[in-house]
Amino acid sequence: MDNKIYGLMAEFDSPTELVDAARKVRDAGYRKTDAFTPFPLHEIDEALGIRRSILPYLVFGGGILGCLAGLGLQFYTHVIEYPINVGGRPHFSLPAFIPPSYEMTILFAAFTAVFGMLFLNGLPSPYHPVFNVERFSLAMREKFFLLIESEDEKFDYDETKGFMKTLNAQEVFDVED
Amino acid sequence: MTGSNFQAPADLSRFRNISLGAGILAVVLLVVMAVSPENREQALRSWLLGFNFWGGIAIGCLGVTMLQYVTGGAWAIVIRRTVEAGSRTLPLVTILVIPILVFLGSLYEWHHLYGTDKIVTERGWFQTGAGFITRTIVYFVIFNVMQVMLNRWSAAQDQTSNYEDSAKFLGSATAFSGPGIVIFALTVSFAAIDWTMSLDPHWFSTIWGFLYIVGWALSCFCFAVVILAYLSDKEPMKSVLGRRHFHDIGKLMLALVMVWTYFNLSQFLIIWSGNIPEETPWYLDRMKNGWGVVGFLLILFHFAFPFIILLSRDVKRNARWLAIMAVFILVMRAIDMLYHIGPSPLVDGSKLGFQISWMDFAALIGIGGFWLWAFFTQLMKRPLVPVMDPFLDNAIEHGKGH
Numbered sequence: 179m180d181n182k183i184y185g186l187m188a189e190f191d192s193p194t195e196l197v198d199a200a201r202k203v204r205d206a207g208y209r210k211t212d213a214f215t216p217f218p219l220h221e222i223d224e225a226l227g228i229r230r231s232i233l234p235y236l237v238f239g240g241g242i243l244g245c246l247a248g249l250g251l252q253f254y255t256h257v258i259e260y261p262i263n264v265g266g267r268p269h270f271s272l273p274a275f276i277p278p279s280y281e282m283t284i285l286f287a288a289f290t291a292v293f294g295m296l297f298l299n300g301l302p303s304p305y306h307p308v309f310n311v312e313r314f315s316l317a318m319r320e321k322f323f324l325l326i327e328s329e330d331e332k333f334d335y336d337e338t339k340g341f342m343k344t345l346n347a348q349e350v351f352d353v354e355d
Numbered sequence: 356m357t358g359s360n361f362q363a364p365a366d367l368s369r370f371r372n373i374s375l376g377a378g379i380l381a382v383v384l385l386v387v388m389a390v391s392p393e394n395r396e397q398a399l400r401s402w403l404l405g406f407n408f409w410g411g412i413a414i415g416c417l418g419v420t421m422l423q424y425v426t427g428g429a430w431a432i433v434i435r436r437t438v439e440a441g442s443r444t445l446p447l448v449t450i451l452v453i454p455i456l457v458f459l460g461s462l463y464e465w466h467h468l469y470g471t472d473k474i475v476t477e478r479g480w481f482q483t484g485a486g487f488i489t490r491t492i493v494y495f496v497i498f499n500v501m502q503v504m505l506n507r508w509s510a511a512q513d514q515t516s517n518y519e520d521s522a523k524f525l526g527s528a529t530a531f532s533g534p535g536i537v538i539f540a541l542t543v544s545f546a547a548i549d550w551t552m553s554l555d556p557h558w559f560s561t562i563w564g565f566l567y568i569v570g571w572a573l574s575c576f577c578f579a580v581v582i583l584a585y586l587s588d589k590e591p592m593k594s595v596l597g598r599r600h601f602h603d604i605g606k607l608m609l610a611l612v613m614v615w616t617y618f619n620l621s622q623f624l625i626i627w628s629g630n631i632p633e634e635t636p637w638y639l640d641r642m643k644n645g646w647g648v649v650g651f652l653l654i655l656f657h658f659a660f661p662f663i664i665l666l667s668r669d670v671k672r673n674a675r676w677l678a679i680m681a682v683f684i685l686v687m688r689a690i691d692m693l694y695h696i697g698p699s700p701l702v703d704g705s706k707l708g709f710q711i712s713w714m715d716f717a718a719l720i721g722i723g724g725f726w727l728w729a730f731f732t733q734l735m736k737r738p739l740v741p742v743m744d745p746f747l748d749n750a751i752e753h754g755k756g757h
Contacts, residue, residue, distance in 0.1 A: 273627045274624065274627075276624070
């Protein structure tokens, strides 16, 4: 154990095995865990006890902000800064202001969604220790991986490794930091 | 999936009888009222309201039947038999249109303007009683032919014994649905222009057809959600429907609520900015007195409230909550139809101002009773899911997902 260990990773053949193992890992009290699959696996969130993202609320806030910004911009330009009489209509013409405000709502909501997602995922991340495991590239194709980080309070190298071997994994790898 | 034949639960027949009873009662009441000439026009306008609301669900069901063949997906498999049953009520809807065709002169002002009014006369044969009746017959021939073809393939699919044969019928229905949707959209456009837009003989809006395509599709999805939510409590659908099915249909409801708003705003914004006398009277009538309040309620409860509620994932995943929301939107759909019909000029060109007749309720209940009776009769005739569809197992699995 010369190198620092980022965590331990187990490899599985099928999503069912992964989900079963994830449940056991969670029941054993591990919290700093992660799973890697070739396709989205909805059950894994529940199995690992991953909490729902706050992103939808951020997007909602972003949308409201965009709507207000759009309305505010139009109010400022058309009513305060440069009022023009257009066909005798009021300076504050709400029906005409709706489409731009709507566009701004979508724009801000979409930006919040994309950049919020990147931020919450800690991206961009040029280096990540899991790629030190050679077989990990198979996570994109046909294999399923489960990771327990060494940061976890319950993590103890020998004990955790012994535990992971009981999960019917194909193999358990050390993930170097 | 063998071992279960997916027959509808028997207690649906109770609804059938209640619907038929209420339908007969309300329609008899309406017919008795329509005998006296001074009530006839209101009775017909109310009938048009009920016809547009319930007939709209049936026509929407035909459109969604084709839509779900074209898009595919798990929601398509689980909603198919419900919307098919809705489309098989179209022969009844065809009968329901007859009073409108018979009493055209007591319902549409243009009927007696031909020859005296320059604009109506310039429209030629299009704006005559013969033109209206011919076109309406053509619409229903198209709708019924589509409905019969699609339901025939679907029934034949149930009789197959292997997935290769059943995939052939699925293929036929899908190939038919692509061009079918185009023809359907054009037909509904023309029908909406004839049935409701021409109530105001001089007013026109080019987005009118889309308002009805979208509105009726929304009605259909809301109605289907109510039926599916009821069925999801008991076998056989209890083991078929899952949270994700409702989530998917809920997303479609949200999208259609937004499109309805988008089209309505487009129509309003163009007329508002144009500000020309041919177009503005329609909105002027609908922005003063009680109709202005109704219009405001539509913005609030046909758009803002359902939009905010349907944004939530938890609501869309809960069959009961989604069904409550669907009933709410259906009520607003009826009010939206009333907002189109109610403020229109009478046959003598005069305007009523704000008035909601009790006959509006009688027609909605009466036609609704008959229509629901026909719907439940049709729904109970076939298994509640396409039993031999190659994608059935996948679709059921999808719904169970987290």
